[in-house]
Amino acid sequence: MVTSQKFREVMGNFATGITVVTTRGGDGQTYGLTVNSFTSVSLEPILVLVCFDNRLSSLQHFKDSGKFGVSVLSDKQEDISRIFARKDSERPASLYFDGPAGQPLIKNCLAYLECETVAAYPGGDHQIFLGKVISGDVLDDKTGPVLYFRGKYQRLS
């Protein structure tokens, strides 16, 4: 039997990059959160997934908009990760730019994708959003990523 504490401890050894996943709600507002459950799923068609906590206050906005953006954070953007992992943090409009498909994305990120949500599956206390990739690009291939490992932010060097 693995306790949730042991599970978290084990999974903490699996180093991940960090993304901010965003959407524009029907009210015109931008919603976003720090996400490390981002995974490449399929090449034909090109699909990715992200997992959202069922209690996320913006979950309905992600469902309703049917689209989301994924911004891969650089090692200079630990502060951005902290901002988007905190409830009620200030998120000025100057943090964002609009991607070619109209999704809000994080300025100065390493790379981004814009996706259409093609399915949302129940996954325990999370929802698994499957996204068909409709646009994407690398914006900075000189800077390294910010990593998350054993509950701490890390860099490659």
Ligand SMILES: Cc1cc2nc3c(=O)[nH]c(=O)nc-3n(C[C@H](O)[C@H](O)[C@H](O)COP(=O)(O)OP(=O)(O)OC[C@H]3O[C@@H](n4cnc5c(N)ncnc54)[C@H](O)[C@@H]3O)c2cc1C
């Ligand atoms: C490195 C890192 C990676 C992360 N990856 C993911 C990820 O892959 N998927 C993901 O969903 N989150 C992830 N998070 C957490 C997520 O970023 C934050 O929970 C989110 O940014 C906060 O969203 P919000 O500001 O809109 O707050 P809200 O949506 O208002 O609330 C945020 C969180 O508060 C907690 N909460 C809300 N209501 C209750 C309640 N009634 N009882 C107890 N707790 C409650 C939940 O955890 C909820 O997700 C990650 C955080 C970090 C630091």
